[in-house]
Amino acid sequence: MDQEVKPWVRLALIFPGQGSQHVGMGHRLAQVSKAARDVFKRADEVLDRNLSKLCWEGPAEELESTANQQPASFVTSAAWLEAFKERWAALDRKLEPFLFAGHSMGEFTAAVAAGSLSFDEGLQLVAERGRLMDIAGTENPGGMASILGLPEEKVLEICAEASSEGYVGLANANCDGQSVISGYLKPLKVAMELAEKAKARRVVRLPISIGSHSPLMARASDGMSALLHKMHIKDPSQPLVGNVDAGLLTTGPEVFGELRDQLTHGVRWQKTIERMRDHGADMFLEVGPGNVLTKLVRRIDYDVNSIAISDDYDGMLSDRWSLVEAAAR
Numbered sequence: 001m002d003q004e005v006k007p008w009v010r011l012a013l014i015f016p017g018q019g020s021q022h023v024g025m026g027h028r029l030a031q032v033s034k035a036a037r038d039v040f041k042r043a044d045e046v047l048d049r050n051l052s053k054l055c056w057e058g059p060a061e062e063l064e065s066t067a068n069q070q071p072a073s074f075v076t077s078a079a080w081l082e083a084f085k086e087r088w089a090a091l092d093r094k095l096e097p098f099l100f101a102g103h104s105m106g107e108f109t110a111a112v113a114a115g116s117l118s119f120d121e122g123l124q125l126v127a128e129r130g131r132l133m134d135i136a137g138t139e140n141p142g143g144m145a146s147i148l149g150l151p152e153e154k155v156l157e158i159c160a161e162a163s164s165e166g167y168v169g170l171a172n173a174n175c176d177g178q179s180v181i182s183g184y185l186k187p188l189k190v191a192m193e194l195a196e197k198a199k200a201r202r203v204v205r206l207p208i209s210i211g212s213h214s215p216l217m218a219r220a221s222d223g224m225s226a227l228l229h230k231m232h233i234k235d236p237s238q239p240l241v242g243n244v245d246a247g248l249l250t251t252g253p254e255v256f257g258e259l260r261d262q263l264t265h266g267v268r269w270q271k272t273i274e275r276m277r278d279h280g281a282d283m284f285l286e287v288g289p290g291n292v293l294t295k296l297v298r299r300i301d302y303d304v305n306s307i308a309i310s311d312d313y314d315g316m317l318s319d320r321w322s323l324v325e326a327a328a329r
Contacts, residue, residue, distance in 0.1 A: 005327045008305055010098035012281035013113055014273075014297070015077050017104035018212075020290035021069045023058035026076040028317065029310075030056075033083035039119070043075040046123050051075060066137070066210060070105050070130035071123060077109045077288030078119060080309050084287065084316060091325065099276050101241040103293055104172075104213070104267050105129065107259060113287070114236035116255045121231050125259070128227055132220035133210055133263070139219070142211025144171060144182045145192050149201025155179045158198065162191035171213035172267045175299040180206070182214040217263040225260045233259075241279075246271035248279070269293075273300045283327075285309055 030037045030052070040052035054063055055072050063069055088095045102110035105126060112122040147155055152173050159169050159181055168183030168191045181191055188205075195203045211217065233252040240249040242258040244265045249255050273284070273296070284306040286293045291308035298306055307314060307324060314320045 005323050007327050007329050008283035010280050011283045012099040012276045013097045014293050015102035015106035015109035016288040017106040021073050023060050025289040026079050027056040035082035035086040036079035039079040039082050067130040067134045071127045074126040080287050099281050101272050116234050116236045132223040136220040137210035140216045142216045143188050144206040146204045147179045147195045147200050158191050158194045162187045170266045174269045175296050182211045213266050221263040241272050241275050243267040246275040
């Protein structure tokens, strides 16, 4: 654990989105946690297919498709959450998170964790989200690129200049110097060239044929809106902090609006984390596969506690997890 785990009271749960998946995710967890096994079993029943086997055994090519990796990541994150609750209950403690947030697709997991959606509803929404995004990407091809080493203001300036060739814009503002842009292929290429001329440390085209978090996803967003209208979205138990404008979401209608709009708007992740910190969160726990969000939190503010629950070295299945439990006041 790179950071000392300071005493903490106000736990913020953060949930990863698409891109954190890997073959084998959740398998070891399911072997040791009945609560996790029950989540995977229920997911297989809801979707009427063996999603758990895909998570645990692959193949990687199938797991990486947009339509599969979104529900797979959602279910794995939900399994970690239930295993965490199970562990906390065994210690005779009640898990009472202070805030919730998710990165992109992870907002749906956060909504389930906060009680705004049931697990079944969240899984149905995420599965449909992946399917609709696949369709949108076929009908309206686009792409995404990572830009490292340029301030957000410069990236916005570059996108504005490149948009004379069609839409390209900021999709993810993850932390200082780490942005992702999204849009049509021609302006995306122009923006990448402009970023290289502006001395970006690194410019990389992402291996995805979808312009996520951009107007290219308008049709998918409409489809999600129609499905969301059929769900019973409740007020969250504690506020969610949204991706769209880092606002505190405290009512069902506000959660509905966030989940409806997020496909066509950028992920303001740095502002999300800063809002959670400034609101009083003193421990960030990444609940799901991987540690991408934990690394971002540490880049945003290294002084706050941040741990990935699935980390082999200091996560919940490691020998060092007792340090986290001991720090909970």
